[in-house]
Amino acid sequence: MPQHAFGAATLLDPKDPMGLRAHAPLLDAWMRDMETDRSPFQIPGHKGRTDLTGAIVDGDIPVLPGNHTNRISPSLILEAEAIAAKLWGADLCRFGVNGSSGSNHAAVMAVASPGDKVIVSRTLHKSVLVGMVYAGVTPIWIRPEINPETGLPEYLPSTRLAETIAANPDAKAVLIGEPSYVGTMSNIPRLSKVCHDAGIPLVVDAAWAAHYGFHKELPNHPLAEGADIVVTSAHKTLPSYSQASFVLVREGLVDLARFNKMFDSTQTTSMSGRILASIDAARALLERHGAELIGPVIEATERGRDALRAAGIQVIDGEYIDPLKLVILLGSVGADGNHVEADLLAANIDVEMANRDIVIPMITFADTPDRINDLIQRIIESVNRHRGPVRPIEILPAFSIEPEVVVTPREAFFSDYEVVDSANAVGRVSAEMICPYPPGVPVLSPGERITEAALSALLKARDMGVRIAFVADPTLKTLKVLPQ
Ligand SMILES: Cc1ncc(COP(=O)(O)O)c(C=O)c1O
Numbered sequence: 346m347p348q349h350a351f352g353a354a355t356l357l358d359p360k361d362p363m364g365l366r367a368h369a370p371l372l373d374a375w376m377r378d379m380e381t382d383r384s385p386f387q388i389p390g391h392k393g394r395t396d397l398t399g400a401i402v403d404g405d406i407p408v409l410p411g412n413h414t415n416r417i418s419p420s421l422i423l424e425a426e427a428i429a430a431k432l433w434g435a436d437l438c439r440f441g442v443n444g445s446s447g448s449n450h451a452a453v454m455a456v457a458s459p460g461d462k463v464i465v466s467r468t469l470h471k472s473v474l475v476g477m478v479y480a481g482v483t484p485i486w487i488r489p490e491i492n493p494e495t496g497l498p499e500y501l502p503s504t505r506l507a508e509t510i511a512a513n514p515d516a517k518a519v520l521i522g523e524p525s526y527v528g529t530m531s532n533i534p535r536l537s538k539v540c541h542d543a544g545i546p547l548v549v550d551a552a553w554a555a556h557y558g559f560h561k562e563l564p565n566h567p568l569a570e571g572a573d574i575v576v577t578s579a580h581k582t583l584p585s586y587s588q589a590s591f592v593l594v595r596e597g598l599v600d601l602a603r604f605n606k607m608f609d610s611t612q613t614t615s616m617s618g619r620i621l622a623s624i625d626a627a628r629a630l631l632e633r634h635g636a637e638l639i640g641p642v643i644e645a646t647e648r649g650r651d652a653l654r655a656a657g658i659q660v661i662d663g664e665y666i667d668p669l670k671l672v673i674l675l676g677s678v679g680a681d682g683n684h685v686e687a688d689l690l691a692a693n694i695d696v697e698m699a700n701r702d703i704v705i706p707m708i709t710f711a712d713t714p715d716r717i718n719d720l721i722q723r724i725i726e727s728v729n730r731h732r733g734p735v736r737p738i739e740i741l742p743a744f745s746i747e748p749e750v751v752v753t754p755r756e757a758f759f760s761d762y763e764v765v766d767s768a769n770a771v772g773r774v775s776a777e778m779i780c781p782y783p784p785g786v787p788v789l790s791p792g793e794r795i796t797e798a799a800l801s802a803l804l805k806a807r808d809m810g811v812r813i814a815f816v817a818d819p820t821l822k823t824l825k826v827l828p829q
Pocket residue numbers: 443444445446447449469470472522526550552553578588589590784785
């Protein structure tokens with residue numbers, strides 16, 4: 346960990362610079378294993394030897410199959426999960442190694458069974474859609490308000506949700522993604538009240554919100570606002586390993602035993618002890634030092650927004666926006682975000698998302714104000730190099746296309762299919778999930794009619810440099826459709 350990141354506290358112990366070990370049982374167990382010369386006659390097959398494939402396997406320890414109080418084992422994981430549940434005020438917390446993707450699969454299966462209806466925000470991530478395929482449920486789509494100028498989602502009005510529930514009184518749950526990929530938030534207390542009045546749970550895919558509630562400038566955590574299941578990625582906004590996720594569950598409208606069964610079915614039986622320990626460590630860090638670490642990064646990001654605006658560059662801002670989410674819109678300066686990204690890459694700076702109109706550098710409290718300042722200056726310089734005529738922002742197709750559901754996602758997902766030229770695909774039913782990535786929000790779900798609007802929006806996204814993910818033919822020359 347670079348010392349400049351956290352100031353004087355880093356001088357304590359280089360192996361545990363923030364003094365977390367005493368407060369995080371899995372981290373402590375992982376560190377103890379690292380300090381012990383073991384002869385493992387168990388998987389993983391590398392046996393901790395770094396002289397074979399190198400440092401790549403360093404620190405990779407498994408979860409022991411039996412219960413051990415001082416090792417990474419099922420009983421110690423339960424202990425660490427219980428500490429996390431208490432911190433967030435949940436009745437259950439589960440740590441997962443299959444990202445928010447696996448956690449979303451579990452969440453959908455926990456609240457609905459094959460044939461059930463669920464109300465789902467169309468800003469959902471593809472993993473929620475996959476969860477619906479696994480669960481065999483029928484989605485009732487609901488759209489948040491879309492900002493007419495930027496084409497980006499703003500919030501889901503509670504009146505719209507109430508109307509949708511009233512029209513579908515047999516729906517078993519409501520699933521929404523909050524905050525959206527661009528950091529905008531709905532009013533969760535209102536939405537959860539609407540759900541609870543109807544006796545159904547509110548599931549929030551809060552993949553990007555694991556840090557919420559730990560600084561006064563941040564929105565409250567969705568669990569504290571009434572959600573019943575909250576899925577988060579620890580690896581997105583917290584300093585945990587890739588794949589690390591945790592889910593918080595409130596008992597009542599969700600059956601905890603059923604949730605556990607579904608969650609366990611979405612995880613490998615060979616969990617990485619290192620990933621799990623990194624969730625425990627991030628929880629301890631957030632609990633003990635969250636506010637002090639987050640504050641300066643929020644301030645630096647705010648200064649960055651001011652500097653961008655002063656350079657004439659539009660940024661998303663407002664009361665219901667994650668202050669750490671920096672979303673840069675380039676229409677008003679006419680620069681191409683792909684060129685800006687190329688300039689940043691040349692300076693060894695990677696960004697989370699870039700297309701012609703939008704650049705999103707991901708900021709977390711592991712960043713330092715200096716690095717954020719440097720990033721902002723480089724973005725301004727790059728934009729100035731690539732300035733062009735003002736152009737309207739192209740609305741991201743994921744947020745604009747109205748789905749026409751013909752058969753359920755599961756039926757189409759497992760169906761036979763034909764491959765047709767995309768020019769001949771309009772009017773046919775998609776056998777594929779087609780998601781420009783990021784944000785990974787499907788434009789077409791399996792079982793939906795391929796309309797002229799959907800196809801041309803997808804082609805336009807592809808031409809703007811957006812990756813069309815998870816399809817057989819990412820060039821979109823051909824599409825898989827259901828047989829006629
Ligand atoms: C809203 C949302 N949910 C879920 C996921 C999946 O998260 P993970 O990468 O942790 O599986 C993502 C990933 O980007 C996401 O944006």
